[in-house]
Amino acid sequence: MLAKIFLLKRKNSHDLNNLDIYSYPEDIDKKENNEIVLKIIHGHDHGSPVDPCRDDITAFKKNKDTNANSKPFVISSPVSQIIGDQNIYTVCVNSEMLIGLIFEKDDNPFDYKEIYEDLTHELLNSERCCTFKDDLEIENFLITMFIDIKRFGDETLEKVPEVSYQPSGLFTKVFLFGIDEVGKTSLTRRFKTGQFNDNFFTPSKRFNIEYIQREDGLLSIWDSPGQSTFRERWLLGLQDSNIMIYMIDVANQLRFEESKREFWKIFNQDEFKDIPLLILGNKIDLINHNIQDSNESLERTRNEIIEFFEFEKLNNSNWKFVFTSVKTSYNIETALNTIFTLVSEEDLKL
Numbered sequence: 001m002l003a004k005i006f007l008l009k010r011k012n013s014h015d016l017n018n019l020d021i022y023s024y025p026e027d028i029d030k031k032e033n034n035e036i037v038l039k040i041i042h043g044h045d046h047g048s049p050v051d052p053c054r055d056d057i058t059a060f061k062k063n064k065d066t067n068a069n070s071k072p073f074v075i076s077s078p079v080s081q082i083i084g085d086q087n088i089y090t091v092c093v094n095s096e097m098l099i100g101l102i103f104e105k106d107d108n109p110f111d112y113k114e115i116y117e118d119l120t121h122e123l124l125n126s127e128r129c130c131t132f133k134d135d136l137e138i139e140n141f142l143i144t145m146f147i148d149i150k151r152f153g154d155e156t157l158e159k160v161p162e163v164s165y166q167p168s169g170l171f172t173k174v175f176l177f178g179i180d181e182v183g184k185t186s187l188t189r190r191f192k193t194g195q196f197n198d199n200f201f202t203p204s205k206r207f208n209i210e211y212i213q214r215e216d217g218l219l220s221i222w223d224s225p226g227q228s229t230f231r232e233r234w235l236l237g238l239q240d241s242n243i244m245i246y247m248i249d250v251a252n253q254l255r256f257e258e259s260k261r262e263f264w265k266i267f268n269q270d271e272f273k274d275i276p277l278l279i280l281g282n283k284i285d286l287i288n289h290n291i292q293d294s295n296e297s298l299e300r301t302r303n304e305i306i307e308f309f310e311f312e313k314l315n316n317s318n319w320k321f322v323f324t325s326v327k328t329s330y331n332i333e334t335a336l337n338t339i340f341t342l343v344s345e346e347d348l349k350l
């Protein structure tokens with residue numbers, strides 16, 4: 001299973017030690033990992049990123065002079081390396097950069113050779129989505145690579161126990177999103193472990209992907225970062241989702257307008273309107289301390305939220321609204337069951 005993707009980019013063509021390092025979903029500390037970084041470079045090219053790419057790059061420069069439409073990037077074949085406990089698979093780009101995948105120890109990187117080569121060429125030479133001149137552009141490129149290669153591993157290579165699953169088959173991708181501080185990561189942890197940590201309030205800055213095995217099937221939950229600077233990435237993570245979960249903090253009405261605006265930015269895009277949708281009104285315990293005995297109050301609050309967010313406009317979509325309290329575990333099992341119900345209803349339409 002893919003654990004991390006990184007890019008090593010030389011600041012100075014004459015100094016291999018002077019590198020810009022990008023990685024996803026976790027940062028690589030250059031100071032602490034300097035020796036490993038140099039070993040990656042030496043392991044790929046026996047000491048210099050130029051050598052294995054030299055013939056290709058020479059041909060590239062000649063073609064560039066005579067053909068303005070030639071492909072802008074020359075990409076080497078992947079090289080597999082084992083460095084310590086790191087299972088690494090790298091490609092060289094234009095003799096200036098290394099793009100690397102880090103897999104779990106028992107994975108066979110060559111299973112990913114075709115998708116790695118095809119995707120790199122497609123993004124760089126067909127779609128031309130990255131020039132490697134802008135940090136945000138580079139980060140989005142790495143995220144796209146990571147998501148697509150990880151999806152390939154999840155859906156094509158990973159072995160799932162042979163159990164009779166209903167209704168969603170063997171694999172359901174769940175995309176969990178919403179603005180920051182609504183409880184998405186806490187929900188994912190509650191789903192996976194049944195636990196809640198009252199002292200865990202660090203905002204997510206990366207897609208957190210967790211796997212949950214149920215009798216109904218295998219859930220891959222993509223917990224997305226909710227801070228404003230990361231919301232553009234929602235569109236990347238949403239691709240190929242089987243169901244969307246949008247989470248609202250019902251106790252923070254000061255941010256209702258922001259939450260509403262971000263929801264409709266996504267849902268107004270036609271490509272996502274046919275995906276089942278579960279809306280979770282979280283932190284209901286903060287506005288109603290006697291949840292179990294106040295159905296009338298809950299229904300009134302529910303109607304007010306639906307009216308404010310204009311969820312009635314979703315009438316032609318497959319959606320449900322459920323109140324939750326991740327802290328008290330209220331309706332957590334209901335939310336899980338609703339995921340499979342919505343996906344099942346969608347399957348029946350096919």
